[in-house]
Amino acid sequence: MMPVNIPQLIAHFDKNEPVSISFYYPNEAISRTLNAMLAAILSKNDQIYLLDMMITILREIIVNATKANAKRIYFKKLNLDINDPQSYTTGIEHFKKDIVGQLDTLENELKNSNLKVTLSICKEDKSITFIITNPAAIHSEELNRIKIRIEKAKEYLDFTQAYEDVYDDTEGAGLGIVLVILLLKNAGIDPSNYTIGTDGKVTRVALSLPLQLRPEAITTKIKQQIINAIQGIPTFPDHILVLLQLCRNKEVEIKDITMTLMHDPALSTDVLKLANSAGFVPGKRVNNLSEAVMTIGLKNLESLLITISARKILDDRFQKFEQIWEHCNRVASYARTIATKYKMNAIIEKVSLCGLLHDLGKIVLLSVDLDITQWIAKLVSDRRIRTSTVMEEISIGISHSGIGELIASKWQLPEYLIEAIQHHHAPLSADSRFKDIVFITYLANLLCGIESRRYFYYYCDDEVSRYFTLQSKSDFENLGKLCQDIYNKLK
Ligand SMILES: [Fe+2]
Ligand SMILES: [Fe+2]
Numbered sequence: 001m002m003p004v005n006i007p008q009l010i011a012h013f014d015k016n017e018p019v020s021i022s023f024y025y026p027n028e029a030i031s032r033t034l035n036a037m038l039a040a041i042l043s044k045n046d047q048i049y050l051l052d053m054m055i056t057i058l059r060e061i062i063v064n065a066t067k068a069n070a071k072r073i074y075f076k077k078l079n080l081d082i083n084d085p086q087s088y089t090t091g092i093e094h095f096k097k098d099i100v101g102q103l104d105t106l107e108n109e110l111k112n113s114n115l116k117v118t119l120s121i122c123k124e125d126k127s128i129t130f131i132i133t134n135p136a137a138i139h140s141e142e143l144n145r146i147k148i149r150i151e152k153a154k155e156y157l158d159f160t161q162a163y164e165d166v167y168d169d170t171e172g173a174g175l176g177i178v179l180v181i182l183l184l185k186n187a188g189i190d191p192s193n194y195t196i197g198t199d200g201k202v203t204r205v206a207l208s209l210p211l212q213l214r215p216e217a218i219t220t221k222i223k224q225q226i227i228n229a230i231q232g233i234p235t236f237p238d239h240i241l242v243l244l245q246l247c248r249n250k251e252v253e254i255k256d257i258t259m260t261l262m263h264d265p266a267l268s269t270d271v272l273k274l275a276n277s278a279g280f281v282p283g284k285r286v287n288n289l290s291e292a293v294m295t296i297g298l299k300n301l302e303s304l305l306i307t308i309s310a311r312k313i314l315d316d317r318f319q320k321f322e323q324i325w326e327h328c329n330r331v332a333s334y335a336r337t338i339a340t341k342y343k344m345n346a347i348i349e350k351v352s353l354c355g356l357l358h359d360l361g362k363i364v365l366l367s368v369d370l371d372i373t374q375w376i377a378k379l380v381s382d383r384r385i386r387t388s389t390v391m392e393e394i395s396i397g398i399s400h401s402g403i404g405e406l407i408a409s410k411w412q413l414p415e416y417l418i419e420a421i422q423h424h425h426a427p428l429s430a431d432s433r434f435k436d437i438v439f440i441t442y443l444a445n446l447l448c449g450i451e452s453r454r455y456f457y458y459y460c461d462d463e464v465s466r467y468f469t470l471q472s473k474s475d476f477e478n479l480g481k482l483c484q485d486i487y488n489k490l491k
Pocket of ligand 1: 424425
């Protein structure tokens with residue numbers, strides 16, 4: 001496929017002209033193009049908050065269309081007539097075993113076929129229409145099964161209800177349909193806006209996205225449990241609130257801080273420990289509190305107070321999830337490295353704090369229901385969904401970023417920090433005043449995900465890649481390597 005010129009496409013789109021891309025196989029380049037196109041189109045319509053949902057839905061439809069094309073190729077290879085009911089049953093059994101889940105094995109054959117998938121997007125008066133076609137007419141039996149599945153899916157209230165029902169599905173497409181319908185419902189889109197049909201030659205899936213939406217959030221028992229859990233979380237202790245105030249006061253005297261600090265021996269020890277850690281004054285031992293405060297500075301002291309208090313409250317109240325905090329430490333370090341590399345020195349402490357606390361919502365989520373969170377994680381990785389947040393929303397009714405935001409607001413944490421916690425998976429939705437901070441938190445988390453093979457570099461939002469001039473896979477790898485080296489050295 002030729003590289004797609006996004007600004008040109010958007011110009012056509014704005015003139016209400018349909019824009020389209022065609023491809024044989026939805027590889028990385030296609031995924032990146034699709035993400036960038038959707039981000040541009042949705043932000044034009046103030047619907048950027050729908051980005052992950054739309055990417056998930058379109059990906060699902062596109063993979064199914066490609067699967068349908070692959071099925072034609074596979075049947076031909078096996079010399080089976082796809083229109084003969086008996087051959088169909090035999091063929092589909094083998095297809096499920098050999099191809100579904102490893103579609104990439106047919107990538108070359110798809111490229112050499114004339115079976116393309118086309119996505120067209122067109123702006124209309126009150127909606128945007130997405131049409132996905134593939135030149136293989138859907139089998140009538142299959143179409144009926146899908147229609148029944150769609151009707152059934154409309155009745156589910158959340159994703160967990162559907163799971164057991166569709167698990168035994170013949171072609172593995174059932175779960176995808178339920179996913180699409182629930183995502184639509186969660187965003188306030190009538191599921192009847194999603195249709196599938198054929199004219200005997202091509203299969204056509206259409207989705208109309210209204211420009212005006214009235215989302216109705218999914219409410220589940222677990223969501224209620226989570227809200228209750230958040231209500232039960234205490235606020236920061238009084239002396240910490242006093243200290244935080246002092247740190248933000250430009251005219252403060254160090255002795256005022258140390259006087260308050262002294263009443264909390266554990267905290268005083270932590271301050272001394274930090275002042276004596278690598279990165280501050282190497283080779284010199286800091287023994288008294290006021291020297292320690294001066295060594296680390298008020299910004300770092302503020303971060304330390306927030307992190308220690310937040311972790312203590314969560315650890316006392318919920319299960320201890322060392323792994324999450326370890327991941328947060330890593331993200332914080334990566335965020336520092338990114339801010340340093342891009343000479344954004346004024347926000348180094350801020351992004352570090354964002355990294356340290358970005359996933360705090362996960363602690364509550366995991367404590368309330370471990371099974372469902374693990375199930376979501378598996379589904380997200382199996383179906384290559386960019387972020388777990390969309391799945392959390394339709395399964396539980398709230399995502400870990402949403403939970404984090406509720407807790408951070410309750411603790412009256414600084415605005416930039418609340419914003420980074422809430423949008424660390426959807427940076428384009430963040431308030432533009434905190435764009436640099438949120439982008440760095442997002443990128444640091446993404447690099448950690450790439451390193452642990454949960455994410456792919458092309459999941460990155462195009463605007464973020466451009467902001468940090470990351471144009472290729474190797475740009476991401478180099479930055480990842482730099483972050484990793486510095487983290488390992490400091491550890
Ligand atoms: Fe996260
Ligand atoms: Fe994270």
